[in-house]
Amino acid sequence: MHKRVLLTGAQGFTGQHLIPLLQAGGWEVWSVDRSNVDGNMVIPHAQCLQADLLDDVALQAAVQQVQPQAVLHLAAIAFVGHGSADDFYRVNVVGTRHLLQALSTLSVKPQCVLLASSANIYGNSHEGALAENTLPNPANDYAVSKLAMEHMARLWLPQLPVVLVRPFNYTGLGQSPQFLIPKIVEHARSKAPAIELGNLDVDRDFSDVRDVAAAYIRLLEHAPDGNVTGKVFNVGSGRTYSLREVIERVQAISGHRMDVHVNPAFVRANEVRTLRADTTALEQAIGEWRGHPLDDTLRWMLQG
Structure with a gap:
């Protein structure tokens, strides 16, 4: 029987590369997205449901339909130059809270709820290799929204096995040329x-999107033993x-x-x-996962 994973942001840059890797690992991929193209979202090899993160009723119904064993939450307003500061907080904080609320009502909870934060929370005042205990100093609304999301998500730890990741810069085929x-x-x-x-x-630390995706999947696979739950991990090339x-x-x-x-x-x-990312904690948790030099x-x- 396939393991079901709920993926938000499946149509985004990272999501598109995650889906085939998840399937290769035996996961049945369900996506939740706010957009709908002629009644059918075009996401190859994934079961697609329409629900906006800001529509808590629709999101609740989607979560109940999927009954996921794991969750990868990538959907966010991620471009720092995005025109509306309010959108960062509505989607990245309130939208994530709606998702966690919906997941908390499941009779059988997921084994892992991985939330994508960002190394942007460290800001631009620390030099050298940054570990997870580096004092956050966000320098823009995107980074502030991601740090706020992290704090909010920890409120759900008694109920949900939340894992937080802070990816540093990463790139690959299909990323927007605005980067x-x-x-x-x-x-x-x-x-x-x-x-x-x-x-x-x-x-700067640059990773391949395929390696970032591999790290996320490894964390999903290691979550049932409890060693990654409640923790935050840098993801980078080092x-x-x-x-x-x-x-x-x-x-x-x-x-x-x-x-x-x-x-x-x-x-x-x-x-x-x-x-650059100090990835010692992630390496200790999941082993070596990087396979693509720059x-x-x-x-x-x-x-x-």
Whole structure:
């Protein structure tokens, strides 16, 4: 008998890569999404239900129909430059609370409720490798909403096996070009003569979306033994690359060189030089899960 997992955000960048990995692991995937295309949501290989996170009645009905053994909650307003600050709080905090409320009414509770937070909660004032006990210092509404979501979710721990993840930067095929690496890749693929970027000499932790998805699934699989419940885990590559290095790698793999212009409007004030994930806690919990070096990720994206 298949294990049922309820996935929110299935149509998003991460969700699309999670579904085939979940199925390969024997999970029957059910998605809950607010959108509906001609009465049928187009999410291959998943059972699809329509319910908005802000519609607690519809969400309750969907959860009761699925009766999931596990939950992966990825749905969120995730782009920091999103136009409405209110949306961050409505969807990321209130919407998540509606989901937890609905799950708490199940007669048989899921074995794991994994909630995607963000390394953005650490802000831009800590240098070097950041562990989960780093003091949060969110610097925008998105990050504040994710930290608020974490605190709210802990209120449900007596009732639900909540696990929190804080992914650092990750990328891959299908990510929107409004994000940094897809923007560089798109410029290289289209053989653009030039590109405008921000500070080229900051070092950041970049993961492959397939590795992030693998980490999430490993946590689902380890949840029944109780060793991950109630904990928060950084998810990252544990390595850093400067933006300048990323550009050089893209140009070397693609064979296309372009002029790189630093636009002062893209440069953040007082930006720390190096940020990377300390993933010791996650490695101790699930073992090694990373299998895609940055060059492999960039080739995958360039070949598209």
